[in-house]
Amino acid sequence: MAESIRSDPVDRDPIRPEHITGLILAGGRGSRMGGVDKGLQNHQGLPLALHAMLRLQPQVGHLMINANRNLGAYDSMGVPVWPDALLDYPGPLAGFLAGLEHCETPYLVTVPCDTPNFPLDLVDRLAAALVAENAEMAIAATVEDGQLQVQPVFCLMASTLMESLVAFTQAGQRKIDRWTGGHRCATVVFDDAAAFANANTLDELQRLQPRWTADAARPAGLGAVPGSARPAPLLAQHEQVQAFHLLACPRRLAQELQA
Template sequence: MSATDMAIPIESITGLVLAGGRGSRMGGVDKGLQSHLGMPLALHALLRLAPQVGEVMISANRNLAAYEAMGVPVWPDPIEDYAGPLAGLLAGLEHAQTEWLVTVPCDSPNFPLDLVARLAAAAAEQDAEIAMAALNEEGQLRRQPVFCLLRTSLVESLVAFLHAGERKVDRWTARHRMVEVVFDEPADFANANTTDELRQLQR
């Protein structure tokens, strides 16, 4: 499916690269700035996402100038203490000027080139508020909650959820009309949580 055939117009979707984590499994380094094939991981994600959406942003909490040098808006979490991916998601929802927001993590540089088109097609077809990637691993479906397309009108719901002290993605998405979109290539979603995983990606 090409961008021109998309079920939701490309200019109605803002892309968000999630780079606000602590990187605790990588020794506390800023994961999005780790070099992968000569470029920061987050820049790989940004360049892969940009053709699939209308606008792009980055969610980050450290080294903001380094992320701003990538040439797109950078937003820190509106909630303190590294509240997890939902806090980065909230930053995106608060700043997106479009009807839809799609998120990808900074540490998965090979996600599908038709990721957004497939999520958009499923959301439109099912009249869903959220479309989430799920990976088919030997017959077992595993949700990939950081690969997610959602309506920006959900911002108030997420604010209320986070202010109630909740942090779990699946508990929040369960409150809304959600569709899973199944992908069959685990390698497309391979991520670098640890230094060893980053080395494996570079092979």
């Protein structure tokens, strides 16, 4: 088990990746997908949650998943899995709370499982803004049709905010913007709005375009042309990653990959 380095973020030094735990939010109902487990839906040969994991992994020191069903399948991805502590799928704040309860680093960053192309510099930019603005949290935003669109589930927060969130949810509150509005919050605007495209329906999932490029996150040792530093073609990358997980993971995850 990794040594706990959780502490109060008081010195405003640059935030290093090893001081951040990444949380994949996969605990929703998937209502607009017909009630399916969204994080396990196949996208380009991998479950959505695994796409998010591979993209977030190089940006943080630790990873975990928030999920409320098919826990064995998520556990097969090799990181801790924590269900909501609150009942009846109350929304993303329940995932935030589960993450904060189990976070052993000074900071927690959250990303949803249904947005597989989020920026590779997401965490770096959120961390820089949090420090520069002496904030308690930093959230992503985009500009669409001239309007600022806040992306509150892409949130870097100090782990010391757990008590605040416990009190907020115990009072029956569930709205993210109301909770974040009560804290010093930095907003980071990303130019590429398409990077935050998500899949709320199966049709939207089919329309999502992959962004696996030479600089994209991928498991070490996979996705390279033998004897060359060149990245493998898109299909070969996914075939190799899928084969790795089919071999390494229990049958339950393999069945989900083939669904």
